[in-house]
Amino acid sequence: MTFPSLRPSLETRRVPAFAVSLLCCLLALGCRGREGSVTLAGSTAFQPFAEKLAEEYDDAHPEVNVTVQGGGSALGISAALNGAAQIGMADLVELPPDASALVATVVARDGIAVVVNPKNRIAEISMPKLRAVYMGKIRNWKELGGGDAPITVVSRESGSGTRSSFESILGRFDLTSDAIIQDSNGTIRETVANDGNAIGYLSYGLVNEKIRSVEVDGVPCSSENILAGSYRLVRPIYLLTLGAPRGTPKGFIDYVLGPAGQASIVADGLLPAPRGAASPAGGVSDAPAPGPEGGAR
Amino acid sequence: MNLGSDRLAPRLLLAVACTTMLCLLVIALFIFKEGLPFMVKVGLGDFLLSSDWRPDSGHFGILPMIVSSLWVTFGALLIGAPLGIAGAVFLAEFAPQGLMRVVKPAIELLSGIPSVVYGFIGVMVLAPFIRSAAGGPGLSILAAAIVLGVMILPTVMAIAIDALRSVPQSYREGALALGATKWQSVRMVVLVAARSGLLAGVILGMGRAIGETMAVIMVAGNAVKMPLSALDSARTLTANIALEMGYATGMHRQALFATGIVLFLVIMILNGLAGAALKRGSLKRRARGR
Amino acid sequence: MNSHKLSQWAAVAVLAAATALILAVLAFIVFFVLEKGLPQISLGFLLDRPRNMGKEGGIGPAIVGTLLLSLLAIAVALPLGVGTAIYLSEYTRESRLTKAIRFGTDCLAGIPSIIFGLFGYIFFVTTLRLGWSLIAGALTLAIMILPTLIRTSEEAIRAVPRSWREVSLSLGATRWETVRKVVLPNALPGILTGVMLSFGRSIGETAAVIYTAGSSFRLPRGAFDSVRTLAVHFYILAREGLSTEKAYGTAAVLVIAVLAVNATTYALMNRFIRRRSR
DSSP: OOOOOOOOOHHHHHHHHHHHHHHHHHHHHHOOOOTTEEEEEOOOHHHHHHHHHHHHHHOOOTTTTTEEEEEEEHHHHHHHHHHHHSEEEEEESSSOOGGEEEEEEEEEEEEEEEEEEEOOOEEEEOOOHHHHHHHHHHBBBBTTTTTBBEEEEEEEEETHHHHHHHHHHHHHOOTTTTOEEEHHHHHHHHHHHOTTTEEEEEGGGGOOOTTTEETTTTTTHHHHHHTTTTOEEEEEEEEEEESSSOOOHHHHHHHHHHHHHHHHHHHTOEEETTTTOOOOOSSSSSSOOSSSOSSOO | OHHHHHHHHHHHHHHHOOOOOOOOHHHHHHHHHHHHHHHHHHHHHHHHHHOOEEETTEEEEOOHHHHHHHHHHHHHHHHHHHHHHHHHHIIIIIIHHHHHHHHHHHHHHHHHHHHHHHHHIIIIIIHHHHHHHHOOOOOSSSHHHHHHHHHHHHHHHHHHHHHHHSOOOHHHHHHHTTOHHHHHHHHIIHHTTTTTHHHHHHHHHHHOOOOOOOOHHHHSSSOOSSSSSSSSSSOOOOHHHHHHHOOOOOHHHHHHHHHHHHHHHHHHHHHHHHHHHHHHHHHHHHHHTT | OHHHHHHHHHHHHHHHHHHHHHHHHHHHHHHHHHHHGGOOOOHHHSSOOOOOOOOOOEOOOHHHHHHHHHHHHHHHHHHHHHHHHIIIIEEEEEEEOHHHHHHHHHHHHSOOOOHHHHIIIIIIIIIOOOOSSSHHHHHHHHHHHHHHHHHHHHHHHHHHHHHHHHHHHHHOOOOHHHHIIIHHHHHHOOOOOHHHHHHHHHHHHHHHHHHTTTOSSSSSSTSSOOOHHHHHHHHHHHHTTTTHHHHHHHHHHHHHHHHHHHHHHHHHHHHHHHHTTO
């Protein structure tokens, strides 16, 4: 064993110098002003759409930098309230009370499809029965006209806008504690696709050949029925701002509401914002809102 | 100048070491500040022993989650610990040296794979397999235990290998000189001598299993009820926090932080045990005059 | 045959089978991901940014984001970690303070990543107003990898034989000089192992990163821009079910990256060991 050299090797000298210069570069780059930038945060269901819209908006307006984060509808609300984001995204049918300080602009609508495995015989379900299934009162497919097999109930986590909307439209209830909880549309789709006895719900735009959507109250889930208001499991997508939208955020929101933005939204499975409705009071169907009682809620 | 830097260095280093402690303290403070008031308000009994988790109506019983975490962790240990230790024994004692050089990095590769990839494979491959082979929804404690077992393998194995390697060669030679076969010497001398190191590895693996979040959310099913069998879907403490933290407010959020405190304490206890186990081992070795 | 030899044979067979099983599981995971993901990988995939919600395009920004985030986190944590390790092993005797520090770092190691993510969100993103940014993510990750770095650095430093220190001191070097010129260079392979482990862990972190660095798929222009890491991108693609193919592609890149990091570090380690023992 030879005695090690006492001279510091080149390697040990290089590493700290490199690290320090990297840090300085990054920090220097970062200390630029951040005007002309908009951050959106919130609904993970709308996040991919928002990213696509941000891409398109960026191409048209290179001086603006639009960033999109996820985190869930509730995070969107709290981020809009505490300023971490200029625009919060929420896909809730009812906005919670702490969102009352925010101005909500409806930019799209999303149908909630109730889905089962393609091997399942059931083709339709009524709203009261659907509610009973999710409460755990109906536990076997044979009670619904299917085979003799236990129902695997699949739902989203409590903070999900999709779930909130689903439960709110069906009439508030306590979800059965047997329900499997998944944290996104995609994993619900996988779960239902892999389990012949499963029933779940997800964004209408995500239904593919691995699962099958059932008619609710005799109405199939389709864009026409959603827009007409006959399919009732629909929720609006809100962009929330602290106070009325103005400046750069307003520019982006206007783009989303404009023809190019709406076309982009529709191309990927969402439904356009109700005509002429820019606030929740307008409801979610295209049918003219008769007044405060109106709208599909 | 030499004397100067020699006096400065330890002070600087002490400051650095204390910064580390500071980080831990800040995080601990953060969790306790949010969660402790809740525990005081609701009472430990209701929190820890009630099975009713319905935050919207003010019920915060986390017993099902505690039980699920325990089941999942012990399942993971049942799978990961024997496999890991067996592998370590084989590599350290019986396999040719070259094999160790190839296999150890390979196992470390396992530990580098992100937990979301594990979870994804669990959802796509393991859960359907469990469902068709054993019934139930597939997304279950069993699925989580298997995934976690594989995830803690590298930890258990690495520490076990180190523990085995640090058993003095004289122990083995002594046993062989007395006429034992290699396996006998391993079984009756080496394993016993390395016992505390092996235990430490298992305990640290346990800590890792309890704290795993992403993979478990994807494969355990997250049902809020008390699991009655390994094929039941269940929600662990970590999954509970992750699923609900993003939007929880008020009491609900405090309850989740309180869950964090429970996790924190459990992990502190486990680490204490692992430390004690390691110390006992090294004390014994020192006593024998190594 | 001697019954003892028989039972030895049986035992070794079982142990070998266990090892084979472990390797089989690893092989399955790697091949599953690569089989589905390699076809996705092309130069375009690696350099282009995600388009059309990640259904098309590539993962270029995610790769850059991952590298920047991990390197920055290591740059912050390494001095802290090695410094603490040096202090614990060279400058103090085992006392209550050192035991407390060690216990503290072990606990830090066990805290679930989701709690770090929330801490990072509340402290760095919101309270310190750093926003969802590279720097918030790096600082959070740095705290997460700190315990590993401390533990492995300490082990590496302790592995340097005491006699070497004594010889150095007897030749007139100060304690600090000894640390700098004798202990540290020889502990480098072990410290590098710690860096590699931490790098690997930080690449795979998801929960902590989403809440702190966010998930913007753009190329970051500075330390205050949000970034998306490969693991986060994979998570989002897989969760929302937007594109399973791209998800597998991302996973494949991740697995290859981890392979590459591990292989490089082992090569580096072996080079150091060979050089030192000349």
